[in-house]
Amino acid sequence: MKKADVFVIASIIVFILSLAYITALGGLGPLPPINVRRIAINYLNLTYNTFTPYLTVFALESVTSIVWDFRGLDTLYETAVFYAAIIASIALYRGVYMDFKKNTEKTGLSPIAKTVTRISLILIPTVSASVALHGHLTPGGGFQAGSIATVVIVLSIIIFSRYFLPIHGLSKNKALLFRSIGLLGIAITSIALLLIAIVLGVNAYIFQNQAKIDAPLSFPSLVDNYILGGSLLFFNLFEFIAVAFGFTIVFLLLSISEEKVKKVTMDG
Amino acid sequence: MIEEYLEKILWTYMFFVMIATFGVSIYGIVFRPNMLKKIIALTIFGDTANVFMIFIGYRAIYPIKPPVLWTSHPDKNVLNTFVSQSIDPVPPALVITAIVINMAITLLITFLAIQAYRLYGSLDVRDLSKLKG
Secondary structure, three states: OOHHHHHHHHHHHHHHHHHHHHHHHOOOOOOOOOOOOHHHHHHHHHOOOOOOOOOOOOOOEHHHHHHHHHOHHHHHHHHHHHHHHHHHHHHHOOOOOOOOOOOOOOOOOOHHHHHHHHHHHHHHHHHHHHHHHOOOOOOOOHHHHHHHHHHHHHHHHHHHOOOHHHHOOOOHHHHHHHHHHHHHHHHHHHHHHHHHHHHHOOOOOOOOOOOEOOEOOOOOOEEOOEEOOOHHHHHHHHHHHHHHHHHHHHHHHHOOOHHHHHHHHHHO | OHHHHHHHHHHHHHHHHHHHHHHHHHHHHHHOOEHHHHHHHHHHHHHHHHHHHHHHHOOOOOOOEOOEOOOOOOOHHHHHHHHHHEOOOHHHHHHHHHHHHHHHHHHHHHHHHHHHHHHHOOOEHHHHOOOOO
């Protein structure tokens, strides 16, 4: 073993031991803590609080409230980062087009696997839609729902064939279009109240969900006794679309024939 | 008394496992020459950091509940109970962001690794570092 290797291993061990020692000394506070931090108390208090209508989110789920209301702008940029990563991945596949082989009956796994998958292909989107639409009420949300929905794509490619999705009309460009619609929906929802306020001549903020003291407009939070969570429902829905089709693009690209990609890459 | 002692041992064990996993993942990132193994180690590192965050948000109380309000007509008592029994919602919110960013980075570097393999026929960083032009 070289001296440099010994030095690196020793450095890692020292780093880990230092981290353990700092944690044991209480550098991160008592772990696990007994009380939550002041900021968490505020978030929990303001998640659904009818006594402070100008500060509350009117959603039952605190985590979604933080993600899409209290620090919604942060989440918008996070979604943009994911979008940029997918665009960069697509750029690596420029000039590569997907195959359309007509007959998929003879490809894929056994008829039993195909039948079971056909049933799952209906159930999985139902579950993911439920997770997305209830994200403001129960744990879940757009990202989780989008990830669940992508299982459909992976299953289709593995069980049927990589030609299955293109034959049924789901191409890379179509997925990119839906992904862009999702991101556009998030952007429009974030400035929707601001646009209406400009027309009405009142005050409003970017990413405003419920009315503030100086900004009277609100997204509907309660319709027929059903809690909508204001803008959270729309954000979850559009994030669901954006994430589901973002992953779809990735798996469609990965399913393209390696020989074909290699030929295009090598030939330039 | 014994329960408290056991609880402390279990928590210490959990933190020890997490910190050890940090060590293993850092070793993988620094030492393994194969890019795919480096990517796997990077995802282990990110996931361990996320688990660590969730532990920071947990509370050593009983009963403990998720940060989801159970009624749409909360009075002051309900809100006080909710705040006193719920976990800290900030770490889970940060973890969601971290997962998405981690995934975006993993996605990009995986595609780059695939492209590197296509072009140069190797994922070994020692071979790739010798390439010129």
